[in-house]
Amino acid sequence: MSSAPFADRDPDQAVEVLPRHLAGAGPADLRTTWPFPFDKDWSLHQPEDRPAIAASPCLRLRTSRFDCGIRSGKYEWITTAHRDPFGPPTWQITYSSNMPLEFLHDVHTRLLDLYLEDPRGVSQKWLPDDNTAPHEAYVPLLVHGWSQRVKTDGTLFLTSPNGLASVKHRYAATDSKAPVWTARGGYPSAPTWHVDFSYGTPTTLVTSFVASMLSTAPAIRTVKDIPAQSRRYVYEAPSAIASQQCPSSSPVAPTQCRPALATDHAVPAVRRGR
Template sequence: MSPDPFKDLDPTQPVKVLPRHLAGPGPVDLHTVWPFPFDEDWSLHQPEEGTAYAISPCLRLWTSFTPEPEKRTKGTWTIGANRAPFGQTAWHITLDATTPVELLHDVHAELLDLHREDRNSDQDRLFDDPTAPHEGYAPLFARGWSHDIKTDGTQTFFAPDGLGAVRHQYSTSDVGTSAWRAWGGYPSEPYWQAHFSFGTPTTLIAAFTASLISTEPLRRTVQDVPFHTRRHLYVATAATKQPPSHSHAAPPPAPAPGRTR
């Protein structure tokens, strides 16, 4: 078994770690996750307690955060899109609050980009995205993720360590299920999960997977890193006061192709 790379580090020690799917959520802050121009035209509803909302100026997009600190997942982030203001939700995304905050930011940043592109053109990519499904999973192959396809209409891509996955429901026979599902941690009890309904723009899926496999390390403190999977992490940098006698450190692999933010 690999040694614990955090064994000799202070719990408050800042570190930069990879892979991202095992890094832990990081500090949760609405303005970090939501890169929307609230000083211009987006609306923010942030009560002292309960669910916070961000709403687009066209009133067709909304995203929310419901904190539930007593639960293992700590709450839920939800993104929804309505073809008409206050109409029926056409598609939605739900993500556990334990999802790495950088992944949450990148999905919302892509959402803002799509909104701006649609507003400045005659396209409607938020509801009729022409991006092919393979754009959502092709980057995973470049990072050595394996591929398992089944006759039930699902294909699953597994991280090299077996502790992260992206599942694609390519058959639309059961639209009540998620078109895409991603998770990090042990499959029997994932530390975090993300669900993307049918109709979700593939562009948003691609932004999520690109962020998921990015080789830019995430900044955490030792105490913020999930305990049960930390032996599978690489410490990219750590300014230790008491350097460990051995370190499970390795340089990150070459940068993954695709969009970076």
């Protein structure tokens, strides 16, 4: 693999890349990130110099984008659920500013599904923790070759094959103030993004996040928006390469055109210090 992938590309050129957890944040389009039915009583507030907020009609589900710093151009995302719309959150998810927007979209899509199943909160599926078993988040990661490490303090760690993503679960958590689930992307010593799921967050939202991380649907980014520290580990999606190698006007049959597979772009493992 080239030590400087995409070095021959225009910085403003859009490319389809994988894995998604190393692709960078992407454009922060609120209506894409928040797939809520704003034409059906969901509200969207986007005042200047203040947090952007989306809320359900009952005001018990809210999600916000906060400016992390003056002129930084970076934002932090927070999703909360409330038993009392005017009281403290029952649970919350906090995403860092560089969170890939696909992950936010997919988690909010699942949250909307839960809400539409129970808009009045009668069964309260979207308020306290649900009945989704933790292994539903573990198994997909293990199937994709992630390693597992369990500590005696009741914490389980799952790490991607290249060491550039991790998920931690405090399965024996008794402290409701600390996150029960956390995920990180990028170098362990300097992650590009992180997300924390508080005590009580429905586990089905964690499984949606995991599924989004593992998705083979490529992320579309401009070359300049792919984080420099992870660029050498990102590869162009095979479908994008195929479309370049086999244009629709080509007389060559598609079966004769063999796009590079993910295995052709081996992701080098990160060397861990002692």
